[in-house]
Amino acid sequence: MKIHFRFLPILFLFALLGCSGPYYLKDTKTSQTHIKQDSLQLVDSVILKMIAPYKQKLDAQMNEVLNVSDVELVKDRPEGTLCNFAADAIVAYGNKTHDKPIDFCILNYGGLRLPSIQKGNITLGKIYELMPFDNMVEVVEIDGASCKQLLDIIAKSGGWPVSGVRFKIINSKAEEIFIKGQPFDLNKTYTLITSDYLVNGGDGLTMLKNSTKKTSLNYKIRDAIIDYVREQKNNNQNINTQKDGRITVVQP
Numbered sequence: 001m002k003i004h005f006r007f008l009p010i011l012f013l014f015a016l017l018g019c020s021g022p023y024y025l026k027d028t029k030t031s032q033t034h035i036k037q038d039s040l041q042l043v044d045s046v047i048l049k050m051i052a053p054y055k056q057k058l059d060a061q062m063n064e065v066l067n068v069s070d071v072e073l074v075k076d077r078p079e080g081t082l083c084n085f086a087a088d089a090i091v092a093y094g095n096k097t098h099d100k101p102i103d104f105c106i107l108n109y110g111g112l113r114l115p116s117i118q119k120g121n122i123t124l125g126k127i128y129e130l131m132p133f134d135n136m137v138e139v140v141e142i143d144g145a146s147c148k149q150l151l152d153i154i155a156k157s158g159g160w161p162v163s164g165v166r167f168k169i170i171n172s173k174a175e176e177i178f179i180k181g182q183p184f185d186l187n188k189t190y191t192l193i194t195s196d197y198l199v200n201g202g203d204g205l206t207m208l209k210n211s212t213k214k215t216s217l218n219y220k221i222r223d224a225i226i227d228y229v230r231e232q233k234n235n236n237q238n239i240n241t242q243k244d245g246r247i248t249v250v251q252p
Helices: 005-019 045-062 081-097 124-130 144-157 221-234
Strands: 065-069 104-106 120-123 136-143 165-170 173-179 189-195 214-220 247-250
Touching (some): 045 124, 065 221, 081 104, 081 136, 081 189, 081 214, 081 221, 120 124, 124 221, 136 144, 136 221, 144 165, 214 221
Parallel strands (some): 104 189
Antiparallel strands (some): 065 120, 136 189, 136 214
């Protein structure tokens, strides 16, 4: 067998490693190096100067006062004033823009990204904090059976933002349901306004994903809420959303 000389160094290295025993850490030495805090501030003054005008413009936009709230709006279950506020805003938008009256609205509880909006000025930036995602407004028609299934999911979770519908949670089920002031009818088709996230089956709402009658209003949920707040101001009305018993829990 011929051995090429160019491989001899490699063979010699393997031979040494094969003959050697295991290695152990014999000793350690430590040292301390002091780093000035300023050295960690990786700030480029040129970049800061470049973006300063844009930041000032954005800050001015986000600080725009849309309206004033007379009460603190709180996210809560089974019903919260912040939840009612958001759902009412979407129903108002749907009734202005959709060619068919809206029966009710649902929004997912996790979609509201603020625990509350304080009493006082409501700024544009605050609504962006509440709804940072670009979810779109959609309308979907669902039959009575799908509607009951949907409301049962909301009941089991303890409550979501709703408008136009009232019910009691009894044994984690939606009972004594009223939609637009009328008793729930299992044989009726209902017009629901919500977000594209839920219409596409988000949070387990497969009954919405399977619906064949969906209409996108090509408008962001966030923008619909902004419009609602501004319109209230234009009508010389502050935001004063209250709890009204839309969802209540009844202990069996």
